[in-house]
Amino acid sequence: MKVIRKIIEIDPDRCDGCGQCVISCAEGAIEIIDGKATLVSEAYCDGLGACLGECPQGALKLVEREAEDFDPEAVEHYLEHKHAGQAAKARTFHAVPQCPSHQIHMLKKEPAPFHNPNPASTASALSHWPVQIRLIPPDAPFLQEANLLVAADCTAVAVPNFHEKFLNGRVVMIGCPKFDNIMDYAERFAKIFAHNAIRRVTVLSMEVPCCSALLGVVRKGMENAGKKVPLEEVVVGIQGDVLETRTIIPDNSPQTSSNQD
Template sequence: MKVTRKIIQIDDERCDGCGNCVISCAEGALKIIDGKARVISDNLCDGLGACIGECPQNALHIIEREAEEFDEEAVEKHLEAQEAGAEEQETMPCGCPSTQIQRFAPAGNCQSANVPRAQAAGSAQSALGHWPVQIRLIPPNAPFLKGADLLVVADCVPVAFPTLHQDFLDGKAVMVGCPKFDDVQDYIDRFAEIFKNAGIKSVTTVVMEVPCCSGLPTIVKKGMEKAGVQVPAKQVTISTRGEILETR
C-alpha cells in the first residue's frame, strides 16, 4: 500500500557515484547503478536520512511523496539475500583459474639502494607475493592474509602511479578493487571477516583523488568496525598525474 511519507531523493546531476551513501544505509536500500546512487525499492528506505551526511556532493535529500510503506520484514529478507549472495561469491564454484590461490616469492628487491626512482621504474621487478589480487576473488581465509600488512588499492592506482611496487607493495598482501562498480556490502563483509580472523597487523589504503575512490577507505573502516577490532591504518591519495597528494 502506498502512503505519503518521507523518503530519500537523489539528485542525478550532483551524484558522482562515490558509494558513501550505500555504505551508510543499514537497510541496504541504496545501490550504485550505472554510476549513480539509486533507491532500489521504496519499501526498504526508512526515510530517516542516515545516508545524507555521508554524501560529499549534497546529492541526497529527504522529501515527502507517495511511496510504499517502509517494511522491516522486507529489509530483513533483503539483507539476508545480500549475505547469501556474498557467501555464494566466496565459494567460487566456477573453477575459474583466476580464483586459484597461489603464493610465490617476489621477483626480488623492487628498487636497489641509491637508484633514482625514475631509473628504477624502467627495470623494476614485481613485489607481488600472491594470487589472486581482486577483493572479490580473495577468500577471507586465504593463507597469505594471516598476520599480513595489508595494502588495499583502488584499481586505477597502478595505472596512474608507476612505482606502486617499490613504494607500497613490497612485503604486503594486496587487495585491489573499485568501490564504484563492485558490491559495497560484499566488500564490507569480506573485510570484516579478514579483520576478525586473519590477525592483520596494519592496513594501508591507496586511492585516487577522484570522488568515486573516496568510498574505499570508508569501506575498510566499516569492515574494521563490524569485526570489532582496531588495526593501525594509513590512507594515501594519488593525483591523476601520479603524484602523492596526501598521506594520513
C-alpha cells in the same frame, strides 16, 4: 500503503556514483544503477538518514512527503533474497575448476623492507598471489600480521614507481569500487579483520570520485569486525603524483613507520 513520512531524496545531478551511501544503508534501500545512487524501493527506506553523512557530494537529503510506509518484513525478505543470490553466485564460482590464477602462491619468504635500498631496481616487490580483493580468501596465510595495502587497480598503472613507493613490505589487495560489488567488499574485509591480526592498512585510491568508496568499505569492514587498526588514506592523481595523505586511525604503537618519501 502510502503515508506522509520522512524519506531519502537523491539529487542525480550531484551524485557521482561513489557508493558510500550504499555501504551505510543497512536496509539495502540504495543501489548504484547506471552510475547513480538510486532508491530501489520506498518501502525499504526507514527515513532515519544513516546515509546522509556519508555522501561527499551532498546529494542526499531527508524530505517529508507521501511515500510507501517502511516495511521491515519486506526489507528482511529483500536482503535474504539478495544474500541468497550472492551466495549462489559464489557457489557457482567455486564449483568451476579453478585456473592457476586463483591459486595462492607465496612469492617471497620474507617481506621486503618499506624502503627499497636500490630504487633503480626493477625487481617485483609482490610477495603473494592472488591480489584481487574478490579472490583473496580471508584465511590466506599472508594476511596474518600483514601491513595491508588496499589499492584501486588504476593506481598501479598511474604511479610509475608503484612497487618501490607503496608495495614494498605490504600485502596488496586491489579492486575497483566502481565496477565491483562494494557490499561484497565490506563483508570480505570484515572477515579478513576478524580472522587476522592486521598491523596497519593503507588505502590507495585515485582522485576520481568513484574511488572514494574504497576507504568506506575498509572502514565498514573494520567496524563490523569490531577492530581498530591503524589506517591511512593516500590519494593519487591521474598523473601518478600523491595529492593527499591523511591518517584516519592513528597508530599509537612505538614502531610506527611509513614508506612515504
